[in-house]
Amino acid sequence: MSQLIESLQSQLGEKGVLTGDLLAEKFIPHGCPAALLRPQTTEEVSQALKLCHEASQSVIPYGGLTGLVEATASDQSEIAISLERMNQIEEIDIESRTMTVQAGVPLQVVQEAADKADMLFPLDIGARGSATIGGNVSTNAGGNRVIRYGMMRDQILGMEVVLADGRVITSMNKIIKNNTGYDLKQLFVGAEGTLGIVTRIVLRLRPKPKSQQMAFVGVNTFSEVTRVLNLLDGALGGSLSAFEVLWKDYYQLVTTAPAEGKPPLAHDYGYYILVEALGGDEQSDEERFLNVLAEAMEEGTIADAVVAQSQGERNAMWAIRDDVGQVAQNWPIFAFDISVPLNQMESYVAELTAELDERWQDNTCMVFGHLGDGNLHIIVGMGEKSAEAKKAVEQVVYSGLPERGGSVSAEHGIGVQKKAYLSWSRSTDEIALMQMMKTALDPKGILNPGKIFSS
Numbered sequence: 213m214s215q216l217i218e219s220l221q222s223q224l225g226e227k228g229v230l231t232g233d234l235l236a237e238k239f240i241p242h243g244c245p246a247a248l249l250r251p252q253t254t255e256e257v258s259q260a261l262k263l264c265h266e267a268s269q270s271v272i273p274y275g276g277l278t279g280l281v282e283a284t285a286s287d288q289s290e291i292a293i294s295l296e297r298m299n300q301i302e303e304i305d306i307e308s309r310t311m312t313v314q315a316g317v318p319l320q321v322v323q324e325a326a327d328k329a330d331m332l333f334p335l336d337i338g339a340r341g342s343a344t345i346g347g348n349v350s351t352n353a354g355g356n357r358v359i360r361y362g363m364m365r366d367q368i369l370g371m372e373v374v375l376a377d378g379r380v381i382t383s384m385n386k387i388i389k390n391n392t393g394y395d396l397k398q399l400f401v402g403a404e405g406t407l408g409i410v411t412r413i414v415l416r417l418r419p420k421p422k423s424q425q426m427a428f429v430g431v432n433t434f435s436e437v438t439r440v441l442n443l444l445d446g447a448l449g450g451s452l453s454a455f456e457v458l459w460k461d462y463y464q465l466v467t468t469a470p471a472e473g474k475p476p477l478a479h480d481y482g483y484y485i486l487v488e489a490l491g492g493d494e495q496s497d498e499e500r501f502l503n504v505l506a507e508a509m510e511e512g513t514i515a516d517a518v519v520a521q522s523q524g525e526r527n528a529m530w531a532i533r534d535d536v537g538q539v540a541q542n543w544p545i546f547a548f549d550i551s552v553p554l555n556q557m558e559s560y561v562a563e564l565t566a567e568l569d570e571r572w573q574d575n576t577c578m579v580f581g582h583l584g585d586g587n588l589h590i591i592v593g594m595g596e597k598s599a600e601a602k603k604a605v606e607q608v609v610y611s612g613l614p615e616r617g618g619s620v621s622a623e624h625g626i627g628v629q630k631k632a633y634l635s636w637s638r639s640t641d642e643i644a645l646m647q648m649m650k651t652a653l654d655p656k657g658i659l660n661p662g663k664i665f666s667s
């Protein structure tokens with residue numbers, strides 16, 4: 213290892229390889245590698261991987277380290293490679309509606325640069341300040357506006373990747389339609405750094421919306437939730453950009469002191485829906501939004517609704533939805549990110565809460581999520597945080613998913629944390645094909661070994 217680190221130092225320079233005290237100063241969750249490589253160019257990534265490949269040395273790619281499934285876990289037998297010094301926006305091409313970036317650029321920097329150019333980069337997640345575009349690609353990040361714009365894979369037109377042996381694959385395509393054989397870039401989306409290191413990306417930009425409508429809606433039954441979704445999605449002509457649902461207990465928690473959120477609606481309803489539409493014309497968009505809400509109220513689907521009147525009120529509504537921290541205030545919790553088809557969601561949650569009540573009488577279970585995408589976040593507290601307790605809760609949360617065609621990971625990935633449950637959502641043949649792809653691209657298994665599945 214020390215000989216390899218010396219060779220890496222001579223390739224990347226002193227600042228390009230951190231070890232010892234300099235490495236100890238860095239915040240690195242989930243274990244510490246023997247060295248941290250900080251290349252500045254694709255060429256340096258390639259040289260570093262060539263050396264590591266020759267030495268059969270494991271390499272763990274780092275983005276902003278905000279991932280939630282321990283996909284950057286490492287130990288002293290491993291070397292990490294961070295894209296933090298590859299953080300430049302190379303080009304904004306207004307005519308082609310693209311932005312070309314290096315993989316280490318934080319998401320928020322991309323969003324702000326797009327905004328300044330009067331365009332929109334629509335991916336948005338809570339960790340926007342630290343999470344990098346390379347990390348977003350490698351986890352296929354989702355977030356709040358997937359219902360309108362899709363996940364990270366839908367925001368990518370081109371990509372440059374360095375393979376495990378140092379070969380550079382450059383597909384910096386700017387066009388939407390390009391059916392010239394396999395869509396290679398998509399292989400690396402959601403691959404969690406196991407197939408290659410993403411170095412540069414061509415992002416797709418969208419027109420900047422000129423209007424934003426938002427409302428909190430209260431309904432009594434789950435079938436009314438799905439009815440409101442269909443009504444709004446149909447009537448808003450493609451402008452529905454968020455459909456977030458808060459189950460009653462979660463809404464009450466995040467709108468009752470000590471939470472700062474003031475309840476926009478009374479605490480009487482079964483489900484609370486945060487609805488957002490992004491459009492191109494303030495006046496007609498507002499009219500259409502209000503009309504469809506009024507229609508839903510008239511037919512009795514919506515019990516009550518409040519429409520945000522200012523940016524401050526819109527921000528306050530999002531803050532209520534996002535105040536997940538309240539759940540962890542008083543008790544240890546386990547957090548889950550799952551998907552389940554909408555027609556199975558009500559029975560899944562009912563079965564889950566019944567099972568939790570049977571096993572742990574004093575449990576707390578909060579449910580909310582990007583319901584328009586079939587994605588729920590479930591937070592369970594049952595009084596302890598031991599490994600045994602975690603496993604027991606996981607089994608209860610995941611056990612209702614396979615029979616319903618659900619997923620043990622909607623948007624956070626598998627990493628190490630969900631490895632044991634991959635086969636609950638993917639077939640043996642699917643996993644075998646993933647392993648074949650891994651072997652084809654990384655025959656020595658040096659890239660992020662032990663993540664997603666065991667080598």
Ligand SMILES: Cc1cc2nc3c(=O)[nH]c(=O)nc-3n(C[C@H](O)[C@H](O)[C@H](O)COP(=O)(O)OP(=O)(O)OC[C@H]3O[C@@H](n4cnc5c(N)ncnc54)[C@H](O)[C@@H]3O)c2cc1C
Nearest residue numbers: 275276277278279283338344346347348350354404405410
């Ligand atoms: C407060 C908070 C809110 C969040 N909200 C959401 C949300 O709404 N939706 C969502 O999907 N996620 C969410 N996340 C999870 C996380 O932010 C995302 O997974 C994000 O995409 C990770 O980016 P990162 O740069 O931090 O990657 P890291 O955590 O550093 O890495 C994640 C994975 O990508 C790999 N990787 C990183 N960079 C590269 C690269 N250049 N090439 C190859 N592999 C690479 C790593 O090896 C690892 O496997 C949230 C996290 C936090 C802390």
